[in-house]
Amino acid sequence: MRPTFAALFLALPLLAAGPKPKVQFVTSMGAFTVQLEPEAAPKTVENFLKYVRKGFYNGTVFHRVMPSFMVQGGGHLPDLTKKPTEAPVPPESDLAKAKGMTNKRGTVAMALPVGNPFGATAQFFVNVRDNPNLDFKAKNMTEYGYTAFGKVVLGMAVIDKIKAVKTRTVKDMKDVPVTPVLIKEAKEVQ
Numbered sequence: 001m002r003p004t005f006a007a008l009f010l011a012l013p014l015l016a017a018g019p020k021p022k023v024q025f026v027t028s029m030g031a032f033t034v035q036l037e038p039e040a041a042p043k044t045v046e047n048f049l050k051y052v053r054k055g056f057y058n059g060t061v062f063h064r065v066m067p068s069f070m071v072q073g074g075g076h077l078p079d080l081t082k083k084p085t086e087a088p089v090p091p092e093s094d095l096a097k098a099k100g101m102t103n104k105r106g107t108v109a110m111a112l113p114v115g116n117p118f119g120a121t122a123q124f125f126v127n128v129r130d131n132p133n134l135d136f137k138a139k140n141m142t143e144y145g146y147t148a149f150g151k152v153v154l155g156m157a158v159i160d161k162i163k164a165v166k167t168r169t170v171k172d173m174k175d176v177p178v179t180p181v182l183i184k185e186a187k188e189v190q
Contacts, residue, residue, distance in 0.1 A: 021045065022153070023052050024189045027062075028182040029162055032155025033189060034108050040092075040099035041149035044110055044120070047089040048149065049188070051122050056083065057186035064175045067163045068129060071181075072111050075123035078180045080170060085121035093117075093136035093145035101148040103127050103134040106159075108150040117144030126152060128163045 021036045038045040051057060051074070062073035063080060076082055089110070096102070103109055104127060111123035127134075127148075137143035152159060166178045 019190075021049060022189050023049075023150075024185075024187055025057070025183055026185040026187075027158065027162070028180070028184065029165075030155060030158035032152050032158045034150045035153045036150040037096075037099070037101050037148075040096040040101035041147050042092070043089050044092050044096075044147050044149040047086075047120075048110075048124070050086075052186050052188060055186075056122060057183050060183050062162055062177065062181040062183070063173065064125075065163060065165055065167050065177055065181070066128075066175050069131065070125040070127050071159060071162045072123060072125035073181070073183060075111070075121075078182065080173060080176065083122070088119050088121050091117045091120065091144050091147055092149070093147040094139065096148050097136040097145070101151075103131040103146060103148050105129050106152045106156055107148040108152065109134065109146040109148040112146060115141060117141060120147065126159050128159060 020038065022033055024031055024033045036045045057074050059077060060074055060083065061076055061078050062071050063076040064072035101107065107127050108124055110120035111125050113119040134146045136145035162181050165181060167175045168178050170176045
């Protein structure tokens with residue numbers, strides 16, 4: 001009886017954790033699904049899900065596409081108007097790296113204003129190649145890195161299609177798709 005009780009007691013944390021949240025993005029170029037990693041970046045995942053649940057990403061675009069780097073979206077409308085966001089989430093790139101979440105191909109990370117590791121709000125990007133230069137190095141303004149908080153588990157071919165679109169410069173924004181890549185819907189899935 002005791003070995004059974006001990007085995008059940010040891011398994012409780014695994015049972016309590018439950019499945020990792022997943023978000024499906026339906027875009028004008030197809031759908032892809034991201035599995036979130038709350039153990040690696042709990043505040044970042046909570047922040048991201050808050051935006052998903054209130055429909056914030058619906059109708060936004062991938063406004064920055066760099067074919068040998070990443071595709072970025074989640075903050076601009078098709079006319080490139082920036083959507084208002086909530087307060088920034090603190091960086092968790094150090095914790096994410098310690099838990100094995102780094103900026104590898106297919107991972108999703110929070111975008112940041114230039115030079116501000118404390119400025120992550122709603123914008124995110126998908127790494128289209130391994131980008132170790134974006135990982136945490138030190139707790140300072142230039143080496144904090146970008147918090148990877150999930151990975152594409154279905155539909156990476158869609159990301160590869162997005163990264164291949166033609167881009168242009170619009171006012172002060174570079175790498176903007178000529179034909180908008182619309183996020184029609186972002187929703188939690190099983």
